[in-house]
Amino acid sequence: MAGNKRVTLAEVAALAGVSAITVSRAIRQPGIVSEKVKNRVEAAVRELGYVPNPAARLLATGRSNVIGVVIPSITNNVFADVVSGIYDAVEGTDFEVQLGNTRYSPSQEEGLLRIFSSQRPAGLIVAGIDQTAASLDMLASIDCPVVQIMELSADPVGHCVGLSHYEAARHASAHLVEQGYRRVGFLGARMDPRTQRRFSGFREVAEAAGVFDERRVCTTTTPSSVTLGSQLLADLLAKAPDVDAIFCNNDDLALGALFEAQRRRLSVPDQLGICGFNDLEMVSAAEPAITSVFIPRYQMGRQAVDLVTQGIASDGENPTEIRDLGFELRARRSTARKQD
Amino acid sequence: MAGNKRVTLAEVAALAGVSAITVSRAIRQPGIVSEKVKNRVEAAVRELGYVPNPAARLLATGRSNVIGVVIPSITNNVFADVVSGIYDAVEGTDFEVQLGNTRYSPSQEEGLLRIFSSQRPAGLIVAGIDQTAASLDMLASIDCPVVQIMELSADPVGHCVGLSHYEAARHASAHLVEQGYRRVGFLGARMDPRTQRRFSGFREVAEAAGVFDERRVCTTTTPSSVTLGSQLLADLLAKAPDVDAIFCNNDDLALGALFEAQRRRLSVPDQLGICGFNDLEMVSAAEPAITSVFIPRYQMGRQAVDLVTQGIASDGENPTEIRDLGFELRARRSTARKQD
DNA sequence: TTGACAAATGATAGCGCTGTCAAGAATGAT
DNA sequence: ATCATTCTTGACAGCGCTATCATTTGTCAA
Numbered sequence: 001m002a003g004n005k006r007v008t009l010a011e012v013a014a015l016a017g018v019s020a021i022t023v024s025r026a027i028r029q030p031g032i033v034s035e036k037v038k039n040r041v042e043a044a045v046r047e048l049g050y051v052p053n054p055a056a057r058l059l060a061t062g063r064s065n066v067i068g069v070v071i072p073s074i075t076n077n078v079f080a081d082v083v084s085g086i087y088d089a090v091e092g093t094d095f096e097v098q099l100g101n102t103r104y105s106p107s108q109e110e111g112l113l114r115i116f117s118s119q120r121p122a123g124l125i126v127a128g129i130d131q132t133a134a135s136l137d138m139l140a141s142i143d144c145p146v147v148q149i150m151e152l153s154a155d156p157v158g159h160c161v162g163l164s165h166y167e168a169a170r171h172a173s174a175h176l177v178e179q180g181y182r183r184v185g186f187l188g189a190r191m192d193p194r195t196q197r198r199f200s201g202f203r204e205v206a207e208a209a210g211v212f213d214e215r216r217v218c219t220t221t222t223p224s225s226v227t228l229g230s231q232l233l234a235d236l237l238a239k240a241p242d243v244d245a246i247f248c249n250n251d252d253l254a255l256g257a258l259f260e261a262q263r264r265r266l267s268v269p270d271q272l273g274i275c276g277f278n279d280l281e282m283v284s285a286a287e288p289a290i291t292s293v294f295i296p297r298y299q300m301g302r303q304a305v306d307l308v309t310q311g312i313a314s315d316g317e318n319p320t321e322i323r324d325l326g327f328e329l330r331a332r333r334s335t336a337r338k339q340d
Numbered sequence: 341m342a343g344n345k346r347v348t349l350a351e352v353a354a355l356a357g358v359s360a361i362t363v364s365r366a367i368r369q370p371g372i373v374s375e376k377v378k379n380r381v382e383a384a385v386r387e388l389g390y391v392p393n394p395a396a397r398l399l400a401t402g403r404s405n406v407i408g409v410v411i412p413s414i415t416n417n418v419f420a421d422v423v424s425g426i427y428d429a430v431e432g433t434d435f436e437v438q439l440g441n442t443r444y445s446p447s448q449e450e451g452l453l454r455i456f457s458s459q460r461p462a463g464l465i466v467a468g469i470d471q472t473a474a475s476l477d478m479l480a481s482i483d484c485p486v487v488q489i490m491e492l493s494a495d496p497v498g499h500c501v502g503l504s505h506y507e508a509a510r511h512a513s514a515h516l517v518e519q520g521y522r523r524v525g526f527l528g529a530r531m532d533p534r535t536q537r538r539f540s541g542f543r544e545v546a547e548a549a550g551v552f553d554e555r556r557v558c559t560t561t562t563p564s565s566v567t568l569g570s571q572l573l574a575d576l577l578a579k580a581p582d583v584d585a586i587f588c589n590n591d592d593l594a595l596g597a598l599f600e601a602q603r604r605r606l607s608v609p610d611q612l613g614i615c616g617f618n619d620l621e622m623v624s625a626a627e628p629a630i631t632s633v634f635i636p637r638y639q640m641g642r643q644a645v646d647l648v649t650q651g652i653a654s655d656g657e658n659p660t661e662i663r664d665l666g667f668e669l670r671a672r673r674s675t676a677r678k679q680d
Numbered sequence: 681t682t683g684a685c686a687a688a689t690g691a692t693a694g695c696g697c698t699g700t701c702a703a704g705a706a707t708g709a710t
Numbered sequence: 711a712t713c714a715t716t717c718t719t720g721a722c723a724g725c726g727c728t729a730t731c732a733t734t735t736g737t738c739a740a
Binding site for chain 1: 346391393394395396398399404414415417420421423424427436437438439441454455458459460565566567569570592595596599600602603621622624625626627
């Protein structure tokens with residue numbers, strides 16, 4: 001049953017005493033062949049260890065079983081969870097996942113999409129809504145379900161599964177204000193469009209509450225890291241020593257900021273409130289536990305795949321769906337300034 | 341140049357005024373067609389936006405450009421970095437990466453390998469050396485370069501790029517002893533074979549130094565997390581309150597243990613030394629910074645791809661290579677008990 | 681100029697599978 | 711028993727590309 005030479009349909013057919021096309025049908029649509037033949041074919045398949053050749057199938061049908069996934073980073077925990085949801089959702093189906101990594105570069109994304117679209121994918125899942133015009137053109141004209149994830153688009157090219165990062169940031173910022181913090185600051189890394197939307201949410205709430213100050217904003221285009229969070233807090237304290245709370249662009253920064261606060265013997269949450277974003281597992285375990293905004297990363301992956309498979313099942317003509325998966329502020333000790 | 345209907349070789353050939361096969365050659369082996377024809381073909385390719393159909397190519401050549409990668413988890417930072425190295429190394433070549441996730445299940449691994457081998461991959465990269473007998477059979481008989489990564493095998497099925505986790509753990513454990521800790525413990529999660537090898541390293545060094553005690557070993561088969569690190573330390577302190585240092589199976593546990601120590605006002609490193617494994621970015625940023633064993637994850641990915649591409653270039657008959665990429669103990673404050 | 685040889689290009693077949701249509705077998709109503 | 715209908719099965723062609731061999735063109739020495 002091992003053996004490394006390929007077994008073809010024809011060989012299975014010969015062994016089962018039927019024609020090749022019948023074997024093909026027995027495998028793909030077991031319902032339409034007779035019980036007897038199906039059993040014979042199954043036995044032959046098992047005996048020879050036959051595995052279909054996907055390339056031949058693809059060539060013959062012009063449709064692949066590959067769901068292309070385009071994300072900006074594979075090391076970022078957020079996308080790792082999304083991808084995990086995608087893989088789990090694909091498990092047990094006939095689909096395969098093909099990952100593409102844009103490294104946060106719109107032009108690399110364009111290149112990846114060009115390649116993907118030339119391979120007649122079964123579906124396409126892309127992170128974000130900030131594609132280039134050319135990328136959007138490709139997505140609009142490609143003949144397969146397309147799902148944008150992470151965010152909600154006012155003008156989606158296909159389906160959309162995500163949440164409003166702007167609203168989520170507003171929520172978190174309002175929480176800081178509610179907790180009594182009056183000199184709130186912002187720590188941001190990478191500053192990609194998604195981050196900037198979070199920043200606007202923060203800024204608007206802070207301004208409305210009259211607690212916004214440019215001096216308390218520390219951002220960089222450098223990729224995020226825990227170490228960077230420490231540095232950014234150090235920079236912020238240098239510029240604005242009176243800051244009493246920070247909203248961090250993501251949890252790495254928040255954790256780094258917590259460590260820096262510990263180094264400086266700044267008590268969290270009393271002297272400094274810290275709020276992160278994403279709610280990675282580690283921030284809930286921190287001491288003190290860090291407040292963060294949970295976003296349903298894993299679910300986004302799963303549901304994106306669902307939309308793709310549904311789109312294929314309904315043969316394309318189902319309406320564009322926009323799923324707002326929301327977010328959840330998880331208030332923890334790091335922002336518990338008021339007694340509770 | 342956009343357009344979503346496929347452009348075929350034949351159309352390019354017609355436009356360039358040559359035959360299909362000439363176009364094929366102009367693309368794959370530009371050296372063997374005349375300058376004039378090559379230019380005409382290139383112009384036609386550009387004008388039509390031609391992209392080769394990989395399925396047809398695969399069917400015709402019987403060789404795909406897919407490097408299969410089999411790892412136990414996609415969310416684990418360690419593998420994320422390995423995968424990142426793999427993707428970076430593949431970038432700019434003609435190869436593609438196809439990821440398979442075993443979820444630490446040998447039988448799932450076997451299934452994945454079965455699928456991969458049926459697709460005539462260009463190469464196969466698998467994590468670890470603890471495959472089932474059936475998996476090893478497949479790997480041994482498959483007609484493409486195979487690379488086992490993460491560890492060093494005494495009896496590799498193909499190439500090997502990794503390090504001795506046993507030795508690395510010995511090193512880290514010896515460090516704890518050197519620092520003057522005398523009641524060292526071990527925290528372990530998942531307890532997969534790789535983890536167990538680390539445990540043996542720890543155990544042997546601790547026993548040799550006369551500081552080993554079963555009561556100071558806390559392990560679980562649960563997947564690792566920061567929260568789990570806190571719990572395991574709590575369990576350990578309940579069983580053996582006199583423990584003065586811990587070697588943690590990985591950095592998540594180490595960070596969780598640090599947080600738990602902070603909650604209990606146990607001073608690190610004086611009352612409790614903490615050593616992690618992997619040297620993820622976050623532990624170096626922690627307060628106090630956590631000692632850990634760096635392993636060249638990213639490089640493992642890169643070099644695995646190199647071995648695959650070399651193997652293909654040399655057409656199979658290059659000798660099996662075993663690359664020990666080593667490790668590096670990064671001693672930090674969390675184990676700096678002696679004055680320094 | 682001619683022939684010998686190399687370089688460049690083309691014709692043909694086929695990779696393994698599935699879509700399409702045609703034919704045969706089974707079923708039920710009359 | 712006969713015919714119409716459905717259910718099963720098969721023959722054939724072709725998806726887009728490349729391996730192989732055949733042919734044409736170009737180059738150089740005699």
